Amino acid sequence: MVDFYIKSLKDNVDKKVVLKGWASNIRSGKGIYFVLMRDGTGFCQVVVSQDAVSSEAFAAIASLTQESAFWVEGTVVKDEKQIGGYEVQATDAGVIHIAEEYPISNKEHGVTFLSNNRHLWLRSRKQWAIMSIRNEIIMAIHGFFQKEGFVQMDAPIFTGNVVEGTTTLFETDFFGHSAYLSQSGQLYAEAIAMAMGKVYTFGPTFRAEKSDTPRHLSEFWMIEPEMAFYDLEDDMQVIEAFIKYVVRQVIENCPQQLEILERDVDRLKNVFQPFPRVTHADAAKILRGELEVNGKNALKVQEEDLAQAKSDLERVLNEIAEREEKIKTSSKGERRFHEGKILQLRKEAEVLTEKTRNIPKWIESARNFSDDNDFGNSDETVLTRVFDAPVMVYNWPAKIKSFYMKEVEGNPDLVKGVDLLAPDGYGEIIGGSERENDLNVLLRKIKEHNLPMEAFEWYLDLRRFGSIPHAGFGLGLERVVRWVCGLDHMRETIPFPRRYGRLFP
């Protein structure tokens, strides 16, 4: 077992400790080794000087390869230059296992290669930071709901019915009957809320759509609170307090992880502002450029972004050309430096080229947005670009939302749904609503949506025995992780992503 972990170094300066872990990176000079050790709780440089340890211990360290396991005894020293701020100066060390040649080097790799090596990729620093923030978010979710008096309950994973009626589900065999893997625990959460008051479910969710995008997984984790006697307004208040709480916990408890991810924490802190609320109808106007937000016109902002991307691209291409010219007359060391820069600049140029190709399409899509549509991915990006904080869009056209959402009084074409859109194009992270509590309206809606009435008999009972106003929402864990960490793709937000075209490892 292990008596001491890297995360506790800060409380043990100048003391002698024994660490066990893996060699993440190894550098050496004459008579000295610098081994970056990781032990799951953090990273720490171990310094092994020839005259501070026995010859056996020094030989052990000299034999380490990347990802070899070893132990070290040494003194904790504060050193601001180090990752985590501390290093250990070894007095003794030994090998636990010498690793074979490790496939993931300290250089950059492509996503396909890394995905195929996900079981090893998880060991790298960036992935460690993401996974530990994921853990913090999970704990913060439980922390928020528990302190607010919610009861955590589990919805079933095997289900016989289709909640939304629209999505494609994974079908499986349940003792000779066809069953589906749950796409949402919401209907069950409603039943539980009628028993327990304020509740939340936290479980895996499955969607079988062939969506090959950075925003989709086939298997993901969803948190679904449901509150008895809450209306849409109350729902929105919970959403806002909840997101603020979760982000605050991450900022307070994971500064090192956010630094590793190079996340712009000031941008993240925009969540502490009040969340703007717009109706779907106003959002449509904003998209079409008919309504400005704080003097900002969504279409003009996109045009400015486009112009910016174009000039950035030109600058990057010029710099590449300049450096290529310099290489011809450079010494070897300089050439290597320029080549490294050029590689980086080429990637930047690729991203910018993509942007200049996409933004005109986004502007076109936003300009032509029609009132009764759901937002496309680009529409969410265009809309959130004019806000700093997450945006709540409410009062949606009934025909694009699920049957269980409550109609707006006096306007049956609208329902009391709310989506929370994260800033900077990270998209929808929460979808919620006040639920329809009128039995007759619900019966009509189920028919209109062509859903099998018999599957919903138990659900309709909730409207027969003490029907009350109630509301709730669903939060996609991985989408929140992606946004908080500032990641390009959902595949890095979960240890072993399951998505269209990816079942391995």
Add this chain to the structure above:
RNA sequence: UCCUCCUUAGCUCAGCCGGUUAGAGCAUCUGACUGUUAAUCAGAGGGUCGUAGGUUCAAGUCCUACAGGGGGAGCCA
């Protein structure tokens, strides 16, 4: 399903108008260096250029098909 880009060493990528023996960095191995931060420096090994056809005196380079992948759209949360 559609649009678009890509596939060259274990990894990341150069390879211009088709022309001699296919290049670099990392990783690996050998050596140098007492404070490195993707350490650096000197050297070595490492290739059926995704697959199958075609054009040509000549194909990594041009054409066609197929396979695999990235980005975008759609479907969707």
